[in-house]
Amino acid sequence: MVCLPTALWRTLLILVTIATAVVGILLIVIGAYSLSVIGMRFTKLLRVYVNLILLLLGILILIISLIGFFGATRKGPQTLAIYSGLSLFICLCAISIGVVAFLMRQDTAHYQDKVAELYNNVDADSLLAIDELQRNLECCGPDGPEKMEVIIPSCCDVE
Template sequence: MQFSEVTKGVIKYLLFFFNFLFLISGLGILIAGIVVLHDVTDFNHFLDDRITAPPIILIIAGLLIFVIAFFGCYGALKESPKLLYAFAFLLAIIFIIEIAVGIAAITFRNDLEGILNTQLRQSMIRQNKDDMMAWDTVQKKLQCCGIDGPRNWFEKNETKEAVPASCCRPQYIDRDTQNCLNAAPLYMDRVYTEGCLSKVHDRVASKASILIGVGIGIAFIQFMGIALAIWLAQAIKKEAAAS
């Protein structure tokens, strides 16, 4: 296949344009990873490591894209096939990573409810200091109580008033004892009635959807950059061979 100077110039400028998109996508991936990681940090105690790993991988990938984009721009500017092939190779690695993150997020999202249910029930049985701190954080932030509702605490503690203060609506917390005032079933209007399992699941699942969209969506944009880099490298090599 022969490449004219015009064709080569068009490919070069297209590659510069896609490198600009790569920089933007790198920033997008970085921000998405940070936002998701920050948002699920409060629930880490109840999450499997497999669920918190994808946003960390995306953060690393976002940082790498800034470096990789340099190879594309510099390789196109210097018309260096080696740099362009290096750019395409590195971009292909990021492409595979992003596809893998997207697939992993889909898999983990499907397993999420079972993982959360197990972790929440085990922590309720243990009720050590770390468990209760995690429960208090989740119940206050998501305004929920127990796994399926406050009765989980009543049943576990074998008393009609044994719910953590974090289950209580702020206006019904005793300022002196920091306990819930009259939180027995007769006063259920004073505590959060929705369980935390569904709320944590919905919150984390929505973040998984962000990872899926960002990981897979941007990966296909990068695939076009790989094709352009290889195309331009071949054009430069053919021109050098012909001269």
């Protein structure tokens, strides 16, 4: 069995942490973009916080990868031990998120029903949330304006 030099292992670790940091940055961008498009008001009404979870997970991954990067470049064994423990934790979280997403994949009808309820609900928060969402997505109603009981002002902007 051939042993690789320590410098090569350190270079590989630096490359892996840079790739991990890029993934963290991508998650931050996706979470921030979805939060800006969907809006916080709509997120609160549906109680679906995927955009916030992506944003926070991206920040956490970026911080962990920076710890690994500094541990690899400064040759700090304690920092590398912290990095490996946090990386293991993130891997376990990713596996559990994947399992939950797999188990909830058929639950999309529930969220469609919740959105339909919001469209038929005439309270102020629901109307503001839907108005904000429709302005951002440039749409009108879940299936077009014909099936809406209450026409929201953002529908007039689209047509």
